[in-house]
Amino acid sequence: MSEHPTDAMRQTVDAVYGAESRRVLATLIRLLGDFDLAEEALHDAFMAAMERWPREGVPHNPRAWLVSAGRFKAIDGIRRRARFDVKLEAIARHLEESAQKDTEGDDHSVEDDRLRLIFICCHPALPTEARLALTLREVCGITTEEIARALLTKPATVAQRIVRAKGKIRAARIPYQLPSREELVDRLDAVLHVVYLVFNEGYSASSGESLTRVDLSTEAIRLGRLLAELQPEPEAIGLLALMLLHEARRDTRTSPEGDLVLLEEQDRSRWNRAMISEGCALVERALTSRRFGPYTIQAAIAAVHDEAATAPETDWAQIVGLYDVLLRADPSPVVELNRAAAVAMRDGPQYGLTLIDALLARGELADYQHAHAARADLCRRLKRTADARASYERALSLAKQEPERRYLSRRLHQLGAEDATR
Amino acid sequence: MKYLCLIYDEEKTLEAMPKDASDAFMGEYYAFTEGIRASGQYVAGEALQPVSTATTVRIRNGKLVTSDGPFAETKEQLGGFYLIEAKDLNEALQVAAKIPSVKLGSIEVRPVVDFSQQ
Numbered sequence: 001m002s003e004h005p006t007d008a009m010r011q012t013v014d015a016v017y018g019a020e021s022r023r024v025l026a027t028l029i030r031l032l033g034d035f036d037l038a039e040e041a042l043h044d045a046f047m048a049a050m051e052r053w054p055r056e057g058v059p060h061n062p063r064a065w066l067v068s069a070g071r072f073k074a075i076d077g078i079r080r081r082a083r084f085d086v087k088l089e090a091i092a093r094h095l096e097e098s099a100q101k102d103t104e105g106d107d108h109s110v111e112d113d114r115l116r117l118i119f120i121c122c123h124p125a126l127p128t129e130a131r132l133a134l135t136l137r138e139v140c141g142i143t144t145e146e147i148a149r150a151l152l153t154k155p156a157t158v159a160q161r162i163v164r165a166k167g168k169i170r171a172a173r174i175p176y177q178l179p180s181r182e183e184l185v186d187r188l189d190a191v192l193h194v195v196y197l198v199f200n201e202g203y204s205a206s207s208g209e210s211l212t213r214v215d216l217s218t219e220a221i222r223l224g225r226l227l228a229e230l231q232p233e234p235e236a237i238g239l240l241a242l243m244l245l246h247e248a249r250r251d252t253r254t255s256p257e258g259d260l261v262l263l264e265e266q267d268r269s270r271w272n273r274a275m276i277s278e279g280c281a282l283v284e285r286a287l288t289s290r291r292f293g294p295y296t297i298q299a300a301i302a303a304v305h306d307e308a309a310t311a312p313e314t315d316w317a318q319i320v321g322l323y324d325v326l327l328r329a330d331p332s333p334v335v336e337l338n339r340a341a342a343v344a345m346r347d348g349p350q351y352g353l354t355l356i357d358a359l360l361a362r363g364e365l366a367d368y369q370h371a372h373a374a375r376a377d378l379c380r381r382l383k384r385t386a387d388a389r390a391s392y393e394r395a396l397s398l399a400k401q402e403p404e405r406r407y408l409s410r411r412l413h414q415l416g417a418e419d420a421t422r
Numbered sequence: 423m424k425y426l427c428l429i430y431d432e433e434k435t436l437e438a439m440p441k442d443a444s445d446a447f448m449g450e451y452y453a454f455t456e457g458i459r460a461s462g463q464y465v466a467g468e469a470l471q472p473v474s475t476a477t478t479v480r481i482r483n484g485k486l487v488t489s490d491g492p493f494a495e496t497k498e499q500l501g502g503f504y505l506i507e508a509k510d511l512n513e514a515l516q517v518a519a520k521i522p523s524v525k526l527g528s529i530e531v532r533p534v535v536d537f538s539q540q
Contacts, residue, residue, distance in 0.1 A: 177510075179512075
C-alpha cells in the first residue's frame with residue numbers, strides 16, 4: 001500500500017481506465033444507442049469511481065460496475081433534460097426498462113460489443129479518413145490531438161471528420177451490429193483495410209518525429225491482434241502476420257541519423273526474432289485455411305525475407321512465385337513492379353529492367369517515385385550511368401519524405417563519384 | 423425508417439442493349455419489385471423518361487428561368503427510384519444491392535428525414 005492512499009487509488013482507477021475503458025465504451029454505445037451519450041456516460045462513470053471507490057473499495061467486477069454506473073448516469077442526464085423536452089422522457093423510460101431487464105457482463109457479449117464498435121467505425125458507408133480517425137478515437141482511445149499529430153493534420157480537421165461520421169451514423173441509421181454471414185467478407189475487408197492504413201501511417205512515419213507521435217504501428221498491431229482473436233478469418237490472421245513481419249525490421253530501417261537503410265543492407269541480427277517467429281506461424285495458419293487473400297500472400301513474401309539469414313541467401317525464386325500468386329489475387333501495377341524487382345534479383349538486372357521499362361511505358365506508374373528509383377538501381381548495376389542518373393533525378397523530383405530524398409541524393413552523388421574514377 | 427434509392431444508369435448503354443437483353447433486364451426489375459413488395463419493404467418506385475425529356479426551372483432575380491435538360495450533365499443519369507422501408511442502413515444497402523441496375527450503373531441510397539423525430 002502506498003503512503004498516499006488517494007494516489008494509490010488514482011493509479012488503480014487509471015489502470016482500470018487503461019484496461020477497460022474501450023470495453024466499457026463499446027457496451028455503453030450498445031446500451032445507450034448513441035456515441036456521444038456513451039462517451040459522456042463513460043466519463044461520468046470514471047468520475048463516480050474516483051469518488052466512491054476510495055470509500056467503498058474497488059468493486060469485484062470494475063467493468064460491470066462502470067457500465068452500470070455509466071448507464072444510470074446517462075438515464076439521469078436524459079431525465080434532467082426531459083424537463084425541457086418531453087420527447088426525452090420516453091427515451092429515458094425505454095433505457096431504464098431495458099436496464100432492469102438484462103443482467104450485465106458475460107464476457108461473450110462484451111467481446112461482441114468490441115467487435116461491433118470496430119465494425120461500425122470501419123463501416124464502408126463512411127469516408128476512409130473518417131474511418132481511420134473514428135477507429136483511433138473510439139477503438140484505440142487516442143485523443144483527437146494525438147490523432148492529428150500522428151496523421152500530420154490539424155486537430156480541428158480530425159474532430160470534424162469524427163463529428164461528421166457520427167452524424168452520418170445517426171442520420172442514416174448505421175446499426176451497431178455484427179455483420180451477417182453474407183456481409184462478413186465485405187465488412188471484414190473494410191476493417192482490415194483501416195488497420196492496414198493505420199499500420200502504414202505509422203510505418204512510413206519518419207523516425208525523427210516518432211518520439212512525439214503516438215505509435216500507430218503498435219496501435220495497428222494491437223487492433224490486428226484483437227481482430228485475429230475475435231474474428232479469426234484467414235485474412236485477419238494474414239494481416240496480423242504481415243504487420244509483425246514488417247515491424248520486426250523496423251528499428252533497422254533507418255540509421256541513427258535517420259537515413260533510409262535498404263533491406264539488403266539492414267543488420268539482420270537486430271531483427272525482432274520473437275515477432276518473426278510469431279508472424280511465420282500465423283502465415284502458416286492462414287495459408288493452410290486455403291481461403292487466404294492478398295494480406296496473407298504479402299505476409300508470406302515478408303516471411304521469406306525475414307527468414308533469410310543474409311540478403312544473398314534470400315529465396316528469390318520463391319518470392320517471384322508468391323508475387324505471381326499475389327498478381328492473380330490482387331492485380332496492380334505496384335505488385336508488378338515489386339515482382340520485376342524480384343525477377344531482377346533471381347535472373348539478373350537486365351531481366352528486371354525489361355519488365356520495368358514495359359511497365360513504365362504503360363503510363364500508370366509514370367509518377368510513381370519507387371518505379372523510377374527501382375529502374376535507377378537496375379541501370380546502376382548494369383553500369384548504365386546516364387540512365388541511372390536520369391531515373392534517380394526523376395524519382396527525387398517525385399519524393400516527398402525527407403529520408404527518401406536523402407537516400408536518392410546520396411545515390412546520385414555516388415554515381416558522380418563512380419564517373420570520376422573512370 | 424425510409425430510404426430513397428436513386429438509380430443511375432448510363433442511358434446510352436441501356437439504349438444500345440439488344441431487345442432480348444433489355445427484356446431480360448425489365449424482367450429482373452419486375453421480379454425485384456415483386457420481391458420487395460412481398461417483404462413489405464416497398465413504399466414507392468417509378469422509372470423515369472430519359473433526360474432528353476427533362477426540363478429544369480429556377481427563379482433568379484425574381485425571374486423564372488426555364489431550361490432544357492437535366493440539372494447536371496453526368497455520365498450516368500437518374501433513371502428511376504425506389505422508396506423503401508428498412509430498419510437500418512445495412513438492410514437498405516442490402517435491398518439496394520439487389521436493384522438490377524447495380525450491375526450496370528450505381529444506386530445512391532439516401533435516408534429520408536423523419537420530421538416527427540426532429
